[in-house]
Amino acid sequence: MNIGNVSNLSGLPVKTIRYYEDIGLVSPLRDSNGYRAFREKELHKLAFLGRARSLGFTIEDCRALLALYDDETRASADVKSIANEHLEQIETKISGLEAMRDTLSHLIHECAGDHRPDCPILKDLGAFKN
């Protein structure tokens, strides 16, 4: 299977697939013309990667997960531990963003948003917070 085909099936851009080969996440064979020749195995791995990335796992997480995916003797605890750590990071990120959102929406609410220069948003940003 050629890269364009795999791209369609996996939903990953061609460029991304080449990049994943570059960093060693997949290792397709090559045809005599130099074209990448993907097997089912690689297609599955790429779909796996796409899904894992869409859940926000880092590439290094993906690498570890893929190794576990390949390893028939894995312990599910190892997978769960990676997922749990990632979940915590997501929750931390959400909290941070929610704090930003709350502050910002409060400031926006205060701002008249007209032709006048007075602006609580700028006033807040310009104030020292210690």
Add this chain to the structure above:
Amino acid sequence: MNIGNVSNLSGLPVKTIRYYEDIGLVSPLRDSNGYRAFREKELHKLAFLGRARSLGFTIEDCRALLALYDDETRASADVKSIANEHLEQIETKISGLEAMRDTLSHLIHECAGDHRPDCPILKDLGAFKN
């Protein structure tokens, strides 16, 4: 005022302050020995930047906000519009992360997390989703 001093007062790392000069966000004078000499004005700008960045504004947003901050004849509507757009992006990000969190925590819940290889997390990641 030297850079270390400004760093302490603004809370920004020295490296970051130099970087902000590099990209034209602040323009401190120079002493005869080549040291940056910051005035009150720059200190305020740097504090402004730190605060704006902590609310998640991009550097380019900060550049625009700083220009409005400097402009006594600004319209608060311009500030509000930047802030509103940013707020929307934050909300989009939060939604995305919440979706990840929900999927992931569901999968984690399903996974036994023991020595056995069976793992709903890997199973889900490996499945094609169309």
Add this chain to the structure above:
DNA sequence: GATAGGGGTTCCAGTAAGTGGAGGGTCAAG
């Protein structure tokens, strides 16, 4: 006067995860 420390300076390289483009080879159809 030499030296040690704690400032400061510049410039180069690297981070995460791709994306865009240049320049060029390959293949099937008309």
Add this chain to the structure above:
DNA sequence: CTTGACCCTCCACTTACTGGAACCCCTATC
């Protein structure tokens, strides 16, 4: 035989810094 859709490699760029090397400046101490 040419056209258009593929494919290839390699390089540069993105965001917002961060780390490090190599070097200068200032003050205090031996």
